[in-house]
Amino acid sequence: MSGVDRLLFPPPAEEKIYVERKPAGQKCPECDSEDVRRYPVANFIGPRMVTKCQDCFHHLATDVPAEDDHWPPWRSATLDWAASRAG
Template structure:
């Protein structure tokens, strides 16, 4: 890890790291539970937002993060810009 990386992403002070799992207004299609939440994950195909039942762990949706999701935190500010002819 370089010095710049440590300035931008310092080592966590907490013993564990967690993300907020936001409750969504949906019912699980597999078990009928109302405890369905949406949260960010690091997937093998890149960063994604998952909507998942917290009782039976059934996936209801896996989406590409929108700008308002702020995921991943190191996402490029120019990610959605159209490329120029210069490259």
């Protein structure tokens, strides 16, 4: 790890690292639970947002992160820009 990496991504200060699972305001079609949440994951096809029931773990959706999701934290500022003729 170089000095620049340590400056940009210091080791976490918390003992446990977790992700906030925000309520999705939906009802699970499998178990009728109201505890359906949306949260970021690192997927094999890239960063995604998933919506899952927290009681039966039924998968409702997998989406590409929106700008408001702030996922991943290192997302490029030019990610949504159209490519130029130069590529």
